[in-house]
Amino acid sequence: MDACIHLLAALFLAPLIPGVINRVKARMAGRVGRPLLQTYFDLAKLIRKGVVVSHTASWVLAAGPAVSLAGVTCALLLVPGPAGDAAVAFTGDFMLAAYCLGLSRLALILAALDTGSSFEGMGASREAAFSALAEPVLFLCFLILAAGAPEISLSGMLGQGLTGVLAPERLFVPAILFILLLTENSRIPVDDPNTHLELTMIHEVMVLDHSGPDMAFIVYGASLKLWFFAALTVLSALPVRAMPPGAAWAAFLAGMLAVAMIVGLVESCMARLRLPRVPRLLGGAGALAALSLVLTVWR
Numbered sequence: 001m002d003a004c005i006h007l008l009a010a011l012f013l014a015p016l017i018p019g020v021i022n023r024v025k026a027r028m029a030g031r032v033g034r035p036l037l038q039t040y041f042d043l044a045k046l047i048r049k050g051v052v053v054s055h056t057a058s059w060v061l062a063a064g065p066a067v068s069l070a071g072v073t074c075a076l077l078l079v080p081g082p083a084g085d086a087a088v089a090f091t092g093d094f095m096l097a098a099y100c101l102g103l104s105r106l107a108l109i110l111a112a113l114d115t116g117s118s119f120e121g122m123g124a125s126r127e128a129a130f131s132a133l134a135e136p137v138l139f140l141c142f143l144i145l146a147a148g149a150p151e152i153s154l155s156g157m158l159g160q161g162l163t164g165v166l167a168p169e170r171l172f173v174p175a176i177l178f179i180l181l182l183t184e185n186s187r188i189p190v191d192d193p194n195t196h197l198e199l200t201m202i203h204e205v206m207v208l209d210h211s212g213p214d215m216a217f218i219v220y221g222a223s224l225k226l227w228f229f230a231a232l233t234v235l236s237a238l239p240v241r242a243m244p245p246g247a248a249w250a251a252f253l254a255g256m257l258a259v260a261m262i263v264g265l266v267e268s269c270m271a272r273l274r275l276p277r278v279p280r281l282l283g284g285a286g287a288l289a290a291l292s293l294v295l296t297v298w299r
Contacts, residue, residue: 094153
């Protein structure tokens with residue numbers, strides 16, 4: 001039951017996360033900003049629009065957004081709720097979750113390359129390069145969480161919080177997962193989702209040729225991906241499994257809100273990094289994750 005509630009919460013509440021981020025950024029800049037439900041309005045508008053397809057594109061362009069959305073949704077099926085196991089849970093399911101996200105990314109990269117646009121090809125190459133650096137860091141985090149977990153699955157690894165025997169080593173995990181959230185979702189300081197300068201764009205330049213329902217799939221998939229990484233961050237930090245179901249859900253939703261607000265604060269206080277510095281950021285996160293893993297094994 002909890003798995004179904006978490007999946008429904010993700011499907012319905014995920015578009016709120018970009019709204020919270022934008023509201024925090026607007027308040028920090030002294031502006032009113034867009035409505036909190038702006039992403040829902042955008043999705044409704046895009047669904048009603050028509051699709052414009054490049055004459056050089058094939059079925060790959062049309063299939064990319066749908067496959068990308070399906071990959072993120074499948075990954076969400078493997079994430080547990082705050083008070084129970086995931087809808088689909090088995091030993092080693094964290095590997096499937098990572099590669100579902102990889103499939104989602106690959107679909108958008110191929111769709112970008114299929115347009116024949118040099119700008120979209122540039123964005124696709126950057127997306128592939130940064131994801132190749134981020135994926136090992138994600139697996140290191142999963143290995144840290146798996147050490148001492150009652151079950152080597154996301155349902156057994158998450159929800160234990162920072163308390164217990166492995167507390168010193170696991171202190172770094174939420175911070176590393178937060179850096180991965182910023183990287184995988186092309187947020188500042190890795191990328192600026194609101195930029196209009198094509199030479200500096202990563203994710204946004206990949207979807208320039210998409211419109212209508214295809215663009216709605218991409219926007220909705222991006223919201224679900226934000227929810228996925230925010231849920232990983234919150235569940236790795238809070239011991240929700242030790243709480244009553246009602247308190248666990250309250251703590252989880254408050255944590256998701258806090259993550260969204262922190263993203264907004266980071267984007268308000270920091271500028272986008274130069275592209276050569278992004279690998280250094282991911283390299284530092286990877287080194288911190290490797291240190292945590294060594295300390296976990298040594299202990």
